[in-house]
Amino acid sequence: MQIDAFLAQRLRELRQAHGLTLEQLAERSGVSRSMISLIERQETSPTAAVLHKLADAFGLPLPALFTPPAPTPQPVARLADQPVWTDPASGYQRRQLTPGGVAAPVELVEVHFPAGQSVDFDIPAPRVGIEQQLWMLEGNMLITLAGAAEPQRWLLASGDCLAMTLGERITFHNPGPRSARYLLALTRSAAPSRRLP
DNA sequence: TGTAATTTGGACGGTAGATG
DNA sequence: CATCTACCGTCCAAATTACA
Numbered sequence: 001m002q003i004d005a006f007l008a009q010r011l012r013e014l015r016q017a018h019g020l021t022l023e024q025l026a027e028r029s030g031v032s033r034s035m036i037s038l039i040e041r042q043e044t045s046p047t048a049a050v051l052h053k054l055a056d057a058f059g060l061p062l063p064a065l066f067t068p069p070a071p072t073p074q075p076v077a078r079l080a081d082q083p084v085w086t087d088p089a090s091g092y093q094r095r096q097l098t099p100g101g102v103a104a105p106v107e108l109v110e111v112h113f114p115a116g117q118s119v120d121f122d123i124p125a126p127r128v129g130i131e132q133q134l135w136m137l138e139g140n141m142l143i144t145l146a147g148a149a150e151p152q153r154w155l156l157a158s159g160d161c162l163a164m165t166l167g168e169r170i171t172f173h174n175p176g177p178r179s180a181r182y183l184l185a186l187t188r189s190a191a192p193s194r195r196l197p
Numbered sequence: 198t199g200t201a202a203t204t205t206g207g208a209c210g211g212t213a214g215a216t217g
Numbered sequence: 218c219a220t221c222t223a224c225c226g227t228c229c230a231a232a233t234t235a236c237a
Contacts, residue, residue: 021225032205037226044203088202089235 006083007051008042010065014058015040029057047089052121061130061186063107067100074099090117092172094184109184113141115176121169130166131187139180144171156182 015025015036022033029036031053038044039054046054048062055062066083077099086093090113097108113119134143136156143162145152146169154162155175164170174180 022227023225033226034206034228035204037228038204041227047203050204 004042004045007046007065007085008040011036011054012040014060014065018058025054025057029053031057045088048087048092048119049089049121061107063094063096063098063109063186066094066096067098087119090114090119092117092119105187107186109186111180111182111184113139113172113174113180113182115139115174115179118171118173120171121166132164132166133185134162134164135183135185136160137181137183139178140175141180141182142171142173142175144173146170 015022018025020028022036025031025036026033031050035044035046035050036054039046039050051065052062055065058064066085077097083096084093085096092114093112095110095112097110098104098106134141134156136158138158140158141156143154143156143164145164145166156162
């Protein structure tokens with residue numbers, strides 16, 4: 001199944017499993033109901049920022065939107081079976097490494113980030129706290145983390161590893177001139193930072 | 198600067214339940 | 218059965234954004 005088709009089905013299933021209408025999910029996620037409807041009908045390719053908001057509305061990390069809740073956990077995710085999703089806005093590509101259905105506390109994602117591109121995740125009141133470690137494999141990335149305190153910024157080079165807690169706003173930027181590649185390890189923290197009713 | 202794609206809010210039509 | 222209301226998802230025009 002194409003990743004967009006899978007995403008559309010997964011989003012609709014998640015929404016219905018939570019008993020939410022388009023309007024309710026729109027209010028909860030900050031994404032308009034029209035946009036959610038378009039995604040569910042595969043009539044648009046949502047940006048990473050939009051998907052990040054939707055995942056957060058379900059209390060899930062972004063990679064969870066690309067992995068099916070497999071009834072029987074598979075210990076191996078073959079390269080050919082790993083879902084790859086490309087952000088239409090920036091062209092950045094994320095490959096879901098962790099096998100589906102595995103109840104592991106860690107999720108692994110490989111990211112290819114085009115030179116000169118940026119991706120901005122901005123969620124005013126995140127529902128789910130996510131701990132994340134970023135291991136640079138190739139190239140450079142500039143990570144800016146903005147929360148309640150002063151913004152923090154790190155320029156990462158090949159081999160560097162950054163551990164961070166996702167705050168309200170995080171910007172990934174590849175200053176170029178080469179495309180970057182890195183590994184993300186994500187865990188959901190025990191205590192979500194804040195939660196709306 | 199023009200074009201294409203994404204995103205939004207209002208308008209619209211379909212459906213289910215309540216009421217007379 | 219007809220009508221009304223509420224709710225839901227889709228359609229549409231316009232604004233915004235990215236890119237050549």
